[in-house]
Amino acid sequence: MFKSNTDEEYNPSYNNNTLAEPDSVETVVGPSVVVEGDFASEGNILVKGTVSGNVKTGKLLTVESGAKILANVKAGNALVSGSVKGNVRVNEKLELTESAQVDGDVSCKILVVAAGALLQGKITMKGIEIENLKNEKKPLRSKVKLLSEKLD
Amino acid sequence: METKLTDYGIAGKIIRLQHYTHAEVLVEDEIRKGAKTVVIVGNDKTFGYVLSRAATCKITYGFLPVGPDNNIAEVLGISVGVEACDVLARRRKLKLDVGWVNNRYFISQLHIPPSRIEIEYDESFRVSAKSGKMELVVCNLKPFSWSGKGKEYIVHPQDGKLEAFLRPIIKSKIMKRDRLEPPSIFPFEEMVVSSKTPFPVETDGKVSKEMKIKIRLAKSRIDMVVGKGRRF
Numbered sequence: 001m002f003k004s005n006t007d008e009e010y011n012p013s014y015n016n017n018t019l020a021e022p023d024s025v026e027t028v029v030g031p032s033v034v035v036e037g038d039f040a041s042e043g044n045i046l047v048k049g050t051v052s053g054n055v056k057t058g059k060l061l062t063v064e065s066g067a068k069i070l071a072n073v074k075a076g077n078a079l080v081s082g083s084v085k086g087n088v089r090v091n092e093k094l095e096l097t098e099s100a101q102v103d104g105d106v107s108c109k110i111l112v113v114a115a116g117a118l119l120q121g122k123i124t125m126k127g128i129e130i131e132n133l134k135n136e137k138k139p140l141r142s143k144v145k146l147l148s149e150k151l152d
Numbered sequence: 153m154e155t156k157l158t159d160y161g162i163a164g165k166i167i168r169l170q171h172y173t174h175a176e177v178l179v180e181d182e183i184r185k186g187a188k189t190v191v192i193v194g195n196d197k198t199f200g201y202v203l204s205r206a207a208t209c210k211i212t213y214g215f216l217p218v219g220p221d222n223n224i225a226e227v228l229g230i231s232v233g234v235e236a237c238d239v240l241a242r243r244r245k246l247k248l249d250v251g252w253v254n255n256r257y258f259i260s261q262l263h264i265p266p267s268r269i270e271i272e273y274d275e276s277f278r279v280s281a282k283s284g285k286m287e288l289v290v291c292n293l294k295p296f297s298w299s300g301k302g303k304e305y306i307v308h309p310q311d312g313k314l315e316a317f318l319r320p321i322i323k324s325k326i327m328k329r330d331r332l333e334p335p336s337i338f339p340f341e342e343m344v345v346s347s348k349t350p351f352p353v354e355t356d357g358k359v360s361k362e363m364k365i366k367i368r369l370a371k372s373r374i375d376m377v378v379g380k381g382r383r384f
Contacts, residue, residue, distance in 0.1 A: 030336035032320040033286075037277030043339070053277055 027057075031066065045075075047082065054086075065099045072104070087121070153216065153234050160241040164191075169198065175205040183211055189377075190214070191240065195221045196294060200259045200356030207250050207257040207373050214240045214377040224260055224293045229379025239379040246382075247372035251292040251314055254365050258355040260294035262367065263287075266321050266332070267351035272344045273316075279338070281320030287332060288345065289317040290367055298335060313339040314369050342368040 026044040029035055033049040040056040047055070047067045054071045055061065061075035067082035078090045083101040088094065094108040098116035107124040157163070164187070167178065179190055179202075191214040192202050199215060217225035217232045225232055230239045251258040266287045271279045289296055296317050317335040343366075345351075350361040 026337065027339065028335070028337040030318070030320065030333050032282045032322050032333050033318060033336045034280050034282060035277055036280075039277045041339070049336070 029067075063100075065097075078108075153218075153237060156234050156237040157240075160237060162191075162237070162240065164189075169194075169201065175202045176209065179206040179209040179211060183209060188212065191216055193218055195219050196224050196260055197221065197357055199224055203250070203259045203374065204257050204356045204358075207259070207370075212245060212375040212377065216240065223295055227293050227295065227383045228376065229382030231379070240377055243377055244380070245375055246378045248374040248376045248378075249292070249314075249369050249371050250373045251290060251367060252370045253353070253355055253367045254362065256355070257370065257373070258290075259292055260356055261292065261296075262290040263354040264289075264345065264351055265354075266319075267347060268349065269345050269347045269351055271316070271318070272346075273338060273340045274342050279318065279336070281318070283321050283323070286318050286320040289319075289335075290343075291315045291317065296335075298332075313341060314343075314367065315339050316343060342366070 026046060027041040028046045029049045029051060031048045035049070035051045035053065037053045038056070039045075039051055039053055042058065044060045044062070045055065045057045046062045046064070047069060048064045050068045050070070052070045054073070055069055056074045057076065059076045061073065061078045063069060063078070063080045063082040063084060065081040069082070069084045069086065072086040073084060073088045073090075075088075075090050077092045077094075078088065079095045079097070080088075080100040080102065081097040082099070083103075085103045087104040088102060088106045088108075090106075090108040092108070093110040093112065094106065095112040096102065096114060096117040096119060098114045100114070100117040100119075102117075102119045103121065105121040105124070106119065107126075109126045111123065111125060113119065165182070167182075169175075179187075182190065189212045190202075190206070190209075192199055193216045195217065203213065215225060215228060215230055216236045217230055222232050225236070230236050251262060253262060264287065266285045268284050269286065269288065271288070273279065292314060296315070298317075298319070316338045318338070319332040319335045321330050322333050323330060344364065345367065346364040348363075350363055353360055353362050353365060
């Protein structure tokens with residue numbers, strides 16, 4: 001009864017009638033899997049386990065609740081429900097759900113933070129124009145200086 | 153099927169495979185005699201048997217899937233039965249990638265039953281299971297299927313990369329029985345699987361015991377006649 005055996009045996013053959021829709025292949029790190037080292041993929045990455053190393057993808061990175069990434073992250077888009085200890089650099093949209101924990105600097109274009117999400121670090125967002133206003137003041141000051149010099 | 157092939161003007165020598173037939177020697181011999189195309193007739197096992205040995209031969213391969221256990225044909229866009237002759241007659245050729253493991257090719261799948269193995273991918277990261285034991289399936293052309301939560305799942309491999317499906321063994325909370333976790337998936341070009349103890353490796357139906365294997369992708373190795381509905 002308590003004999004150690006496997007429930008879901010490997011099945012190399014399959015019956016077309018019983019299959020679900022075919023999935024597109026993406027990188028999946030399962031809950032009982034540990035990845036050590038720099039980890040890069042061209043497609044989407046779904047993390048359910050632990051990754052101790054940098055993670056890089058040009059597409060969507062999903063960190064599920066209970067999953068951990070212990071290094072820097074670079075992605076096209078990211079949806080975080082687990083923990084990330086490291087800097088997060090996202091080209092487009094970063095979404096932190098209520099169970100997300102991020103300890104590191106964040107850089108993105110669009111940021112969505114759900115109530116309850118924990119974020120500790122500097123946030124940098126692309127497209128901010130306040131900085132440009134400061135830059136515009138500088139030439140004005142120099143013009144004033146020039147005028148005062150001329151008057152003298 | 154033979155009538156349809158005759159209608160298309162496709163004819164040639166028929167060679168029947170036997171247990172001790174060496175496919176590479178056979179194909180090389182036919183190339184010397186002037187053969188331009190080799191058509192494999194059978195199922196996934198026949199396809200793997202011929203191409204795991206004869207992938208080095210410079211010739212175009214065709215495939216006529218016949219009988220049960222024909223999953224590779226679907227990936228190649230070839231219908232099972234008489235319709236396969238239409239695909240063969242159209243002669244739409246593509247260069248296919250094959251898997252390479254310890255000095256031999258594999259076409260469909262490589263399977264390592266649950267063992268204490270450690271995997272290094274593309275010399276950049278290592279993957280291990282928390283429990284220690286895990287099953288590994290590397291797919292080249294044959295789709296990978298598994299069942300879990302009362303559902304059947306299937307992943308069709310894409311050409312250009314090999315896909316590794318890892319399933320660690322986990323303890324069930326209620327019955328304390330061992331069961332396989334849903335797979336972790338890693339597309340890769342090169343991986344090294346190693347262990348302190350010998351582990352069984354099954355490639356295209358052949359089983360051997362190894363301590364360390366290097367698996368990589370041999371790009372554009374086979375000239376193959378494929379169908380319009382192929383999955384890559």
